[in-house]
Amino acid sequence: MTANGWRLPAPAGRLLDRSRQVAFSFEGRGYEGFAGDTIASALAANGQWLLSRSFKYHRPRGVLTMAGQDANTLVQLKEEPNVLADRREIESGLEVWGQNYTGSLERDRDAWIGRFSAFLPVGFYYKAFYKPKGAWRYWEPIIRRRAGLGRVNLDASPGYYDKAYGWPDVAVIGGGPAGMSAALEAAGAGAEVILIEEGPILGGALNYARLAADGNRAASLRDELVAAVEAEPNIQVLTSAICQAWFTDNWLPCVQGNRLYKLRAREVVVATGSLEQPMVFRNNDMPGVMLGSAAQRLIRLYGVRPGRRAVVVTANGDGYGVALDLVEAGVEVAAVVDLRPDLPVCERIEAVRGHGVDVIPGHTVWEGVPGPDKRHVAGVRVARITGEGECADGDRAIDCDLICMATGYAPTAQLLYHARGKLAYDDQTAMFTVKKLPPHLHAAGSVNSAFYLDAVVAEGRHAGWAAARANLDPTSSGNSRLLWPTTSGVLATAVVVLAVLVARTPTTVPTVIEATVPALEQPAEQVVAKPQVETLARRSRLTFRHWAETAPLLAMRERALRGEFTEPSLAVSLTTAPVPTTARELMREFLPEAERSESASPAVFPAWPWLRVYGRETI
Amino acid sequence: MKIMPCPLNGPRNISEFVCGGEVVIPPDPARCSAAEWADYVFMRDNVAGVVREWWYHVATAYWFIAERDTVTDEIIRTYPASELFSKRVVFTAPEEASEAGASEAGASGGKP
Structure with a gap:
């Protein structure tokens, strides 16, 4: 399987169990992956990057976030449509199909629709095909066939689902550095803590991100924190669990597998982190264009080389971390395109330059060039930024099969918005923050726009402390933003x-x-x-x-x-x-x-x- | 889900409770005018701010009084009705009403 060169050797791929091979099929062809692989990572390890076709124009779709945060990887299973290929683990004998194509996924006969995109504005068919009266009944089946989202299995068998109730003193949502620190601090003060983590293992960004020029810093901190959390009897850990909402007075519905936990927590610490944001340029939806964190997840979590020759477009230090990870994974980094005209002094930038990578400041990617088969990116066009929203005329073409976007983050603050937190953008720091949280709710870590690892840990501990304190003394509202x-x-x-x-x-x-x-x-x-x-x-x-x-x-x-x-x-x-x-x-x-x-x-x-x-x- | 601190049962989910409307002191039916009686039966203040309401815990059939802010949806205080209604309310009988006239003796509106 490593023969094609996409699978990386052992230290990479934290989630994989390399002793167990799993056979599954995609589009009727047999593939093999390891236990712990997701559908998307197993396919990528076999060089299959095209996963699905887009809803309207049938454009090719591949991995974008590797975190289940995008609709690019919707695939069809036998029993279930619209499955996120970058979240669902493979199992033996799983049959997976792409979605929304006519003929074959590779050669979609309906891809011609994309040529008429200029004439098909949003909501076009709902206006055009409703007249004259009764016409929709004729048009609907035709349009639905071309713009559908998978097939529903009407014979699906019912499953068993149950409920559990919990009354923790402190509920910590997010098992990254901030969440684990908060849980440890609160538990150390005698509070009963429940720690809810979305992924299969604790660690959050420490599992995949490169937070310093030295690539081992995150991993050692992760091991330290995870060991401490596992040794702490006051912490109950729920992994692969999603806290779906925040309701008044800290009522949290939380789903793990087929079980719904209904938690009523005295204090809640939200340490859900942040999501990398995609950058806007032409053809940014092609397979081969992904977030920097997606490339890092592929490398560190699934041991998959995300490309052969990469261009990283960035506006922060983390983009250089991505470039370093790519270099270490054996990907040739053609260039790092930085939107900032003046680069700060930074260890990671120097380390990237030390590898002989071309760093191009003050430039942007304005177009991804599709390959001859139109199914994967084959290059980028890079232009100098001359003003707000303006580029210089002359551009530069760089050949690559991978574009990593690392241009900024938005806080994963949905739970805080449920609690009527207000999103504010600070021009000075170019970051979003959430303000006006109710009492007994605390935010820590990058959801609260702390990005330096030490600060993230400190904030986590502070929130954990504030929660435990409010718990010990019910009259204190324990405002963690102090x-x-x-x-x-x-x-x-x-x-x-x-x-x-x-x-x-x-x-x-x-x-x-x-x-x-x-x-x-x-x-x-x-x-x-x-x-x-x-x-x-x-x-x-x-x-x-x-x-x-x-x-x-x-x-x-x-x-x-x-x-x-x-x-x-x-x-x-x-x-x-x-x-x-x-x-x-x-x-x-x-x-x-x-x-x-x-x-x-x-x-x-x-x-x-x-x-x-x-x-x-x-x- | 919101929590209502019940004076009898402690903090419980608010779905176990029913709101009984504003605390309104009834006028003496024998003495008040028709307009006053209609006001008592039909009209409510509907204040945006702190209100005093009757609440009922269904499972234990317990009526109590809650003060809450309708603007911030914050429950300020809950207490048993006995705190507000400390005296027995005795209305005058309809026949005696004309004789008693304006005299307040023996009857009170029930307001503490």
Whole structure:
């Protein structure tokens, strides 16, 4: 199967079980893939990129997102029409057919309709063929045959579907870096957490994206987080599960296989990430034109080489990550076309140049050139950008069979819109953000327009903390959009530090915190009742740890958003900075016996380097 | 689905409840004018803002009062009706109505 050169060797293809081969058929021809392959990836591994024909003009359609987010890969199964080929896994003996063609998928006899596109505006046949009265009855079967979406099997057998109910303290939607961090933080504070992940495995973008010039960073962070999540008894993980909606007061219907979970969560953290957006140019719908993330998914998740010679069109650093991944997968990268006229200093750009790839700034792709068979892209035309919506006359043709679009993201914020979140576009950062969320709903990660990995993790932890905090204290609305460090945060931490340093008395660290932090947080007139003390103590420990650990990262994210620093400086990550031994000893000295074993875990310790740094700056 | 905090049963899905309309204090049927009675029977304020309503938990046949904001769809407070109606309401009998005249003794509108 690797003979044709599309399948990549073993480290690639995280979802594949290479020990099990699965035979299926497409258009009546037999194919083989591995267990874990989707229909689209298995076909791509056999060099079959054409999957279906478009609804109206019968144009060829292939992989676009590899994430089930597009209608390009609708195929027909025996029992079911309109199946997403990039989501449905292959199984032995599966019969798959393309959709919406006359004759054969490769040579569609109705492809001539595309030539008349100028005369067929949107809704044309609903206007033209309704007159005279009764004419539609004659025309409808003819039009339906040419513009249909698969055949419904009227003899389909009924299946078994059931329901389950859940009342988690915190529901985290999205199992990427932000979601896993949020779940860990909330579970660590004693909340019962349910983690809902759409894909078959946890990890989100860490599974396929290249988030730094060093390709191993994402994978190591993924392994770390997944191991921690699996070891945490308070987290229930639902994979291959989709949270379909957000209803008032955090009522979440969630589908996993044939089961519907009806969840009523006290707090919800939405960490659904973002979707790469396609770029607009002529013939951008041809097979061979796909999102940068789709190419990365093909490589990392399914071990499929997405093309032989590629052009990457980009406007951000991630496009260069795509180019690096392509180079490593053995794809010849003909050029990286960057829309930006001036490129920032960036590790990934230098790494791409280091591979001898032609980087063309200030240019755009304005046309994809179809091959002689009109079924796959065979080249691009690239032109210099001269103004808003304008290109220079002369263009440059580059031969390629793959165009990767990595030009920007939109937040996957549907659930936040259900909760009446408002989408706003910030020109300064060129990002979408969602504002005005109701209480008890938190957003974290790239859905909240945090894109640097450290900031994403920090935001996840912050949201998890805010959710757990609101859960411990029902009167707090736990607004996760609070930006740290706030003035009161600085003040409270300063008081704690002073208290610890000045009063080197038999008091333990937690009691000092208990004495100071709640006092700052509670209104002066409020008397703390006895039963609340335990909660307050727990909360204040949590508050303290949280400030210590996430404040610098969130502050960093704010600086990044304002453009005050670029990527390379992120290499100096505060979470990975070594903990000074003095701080460890200090911590041991002050903690009571019971707390010591717990504090030996790295989750508690990184508090201290920051305190030192922060203390130096503020006190 | 929204949650209604029931004073008897705690937080429950709002589908278990029925709204009984605005809390309106009935006038004394024997003394009020026809216009006042018609106003009580047919007219409601329909306020955009904070309203006080009767709500009924169907499963336990329990009537209570909820204050909620019709603009933000927020339930502000729920409490048993006894908090509002602390006294027994006694209307005067129809025959005595003319004799009692304007005297308020022994009868009250029920408003606390």
